[in-house]
Amino acid sequence: MKVRSPTPDSEHTGAPGFTIDWTLPPLSAEAFLCPEPVRGRHGTQQKYALQRLVTTARDTDEGWSNALARIKPSTESFSTLLAAARKVDSVVESTSRMVAIQSFTKQRLSEPSNSLPDFTVRVIQALNYAKLWDHSDAEKGGKTWKTQALWLLFVSANATHGLSSSSVRKEQSDGVQEAYEKFKKQHDRLIQHRKLLLRLYNTFGAGVLIDRQWDYDNCVRSYPPAYLRDLVEQVEAELPTAKEVLRAWKEKYSAMETVMARILTKVGDPSVATYAQEFMEGMPPTWQLLTYH
Incomplete structure (x- = not known):
C-alpha cells in the first residue's frame, strides 16, 4: 500500500512514500515491546506506529514471560489516576462530561508522570470525548448543541475572563x-x-491504547492532523479484500486485548488493565473493516 505524499499543511511531518505490509505475521513479544528505534520526524514515526497496529503481536507467544521480566515494574501508585478517571466517567450529561474530560486531561498533562498507564487512561478519555462530539451529529439540533458546548468548554478553560x-x-x-x-x-x-x-481504535482495537505514538493530546499544538488523516484514509481505501484476511481480522485484533492486559498489569498494576478492559467492553471497537467489504 503506497501512502500519498504529505499535504502542504504537514510537509514537516515526514518523508513521502511508505508501504504498509498487510502480510506480516504478528510480532513476537520481544519485537513488540522493544522495537527498533525509528529516526525521523513525527510523521515517519506515525507510519511505523501504523505498521505496528496492522501487524499486532502474538498473545500466546512464549517469549512474553522473558520480555516482560525485563521491564522494571512501576513504583507509582495509580489509585489517584483511576479515581480521577472514574469520577469523570460518572458524569452523565454530555457537555459536563466533556468539560470534565478536558479538566482531567489538562491536570494529567501537568503531572511529571509519563507512564504508559497514564497515557492509556488519557487516550481512553480522548476516545470518549470524540464519541460524545460525534454522537451529536446524529441528533436533532446537533449543530446548536455543539455551539453551546464549545462556549461552555471555553468558559471552563478560561477562568481568568x-x-x-x-x-x-x-x-x-x-x-x-x-x-x-x-x-x-x-x-x-x-x-x-x-x-x-477513534477511527483507528474502531479499526484496530486495543493496539491504539498501548502505543504512545498516538498521544495527540501531548503533541496537538505541534503536529497538524492532515498527514495522519491522509494515512488513515489511505488505509481505509486500500484495506485487504481477501476473504481469508477478513475472516481472521476480528480474531487477530481482538487478541491484542490480551496483550494490552499483560503489558498494563506489568508496567502498572491489574487495576489499570481492568479499567482499560472495562472501557473496551463498554465501547467495543466497531471493527470498521468488516463493514467495508
Whole structure:
C-alpha cells in the first residue's frame, strides 16, 4: 500500500512514500515491546506506529514471560489516576462530561508522570470525548448543541475572563470574543486528532491504547492532523479484500486485548488493565473493516 505524499499543511511531518505490509505475521513479544528505534520526524514515526497496529503481536507467544521480566515494574501508585478517571466517567450529561474530560486531561498533562498507564487512561478519555462530539451529529439540533458546548468548554478553560456558564457569548467584550475564536480553532484541531484516533481504535482495537505514538493530546499544538488523516484514509481505501484476511481480522485484533492486559498489569498494576478492559467492553471497537467489504 503506497501512502500519498504529505499535504502542504504537514510537509514537516515526514518523508513521502511508505508501504504498509498487510502480510506480516504478528510480532513476537520481544519485537513488540522493544522495537527498533525509528529516526525521523513525527510523521515517519506515525507510519511505523501504523505498521505496528496492522501487524499486532502474538498473545500466546512464549517469549512474553522473558520480555516482560525485563521491564522494571512501576513504583507509582495509580489509585489517584483511576479515581480521577472514574469520577469523570460518572458524569452523565454530555457537555459536563466533556468539560470534565478536558479538566482531567489538562491536570494529567501537568503531572511529571509519563507512564504508559497514564497515557492509556488519557487516550481512553480522548476516545470518549470524540464519541460524545460525534454522537451529536446524529441528533436533532446537533449543530446548536455543539455551539453551546464549545462556549461552555471555553468558559471552563478560561477562568481568568470571569465568565460563568450563564454568560452570553454575544454580550462579551472584543477581547473575550477574540479569545473564544482562538480557542475554537484550537478545539477544531484537537477534535480532528481525537476523531482520527477513534477511527483507528474502531479499526484496530486495543493496539491504539498501548502505543504512545498516538498521544495527540501531548503533541496537538505541534503536529497538524492532515498527514495522519491522509494515512488513515489511505488505509481505509486500500484495506485487504481477501476473504481469508477478513475472516481472521476480528480474531487477530481482538487478541491484542490480551496483550494490552499483560503489558498494563506489568508496567502498572491489574487495576489499570481492568479499567482499560472495562472501557473496551463498554465501547467495543466497531471493527470498521468488516463493514467495508
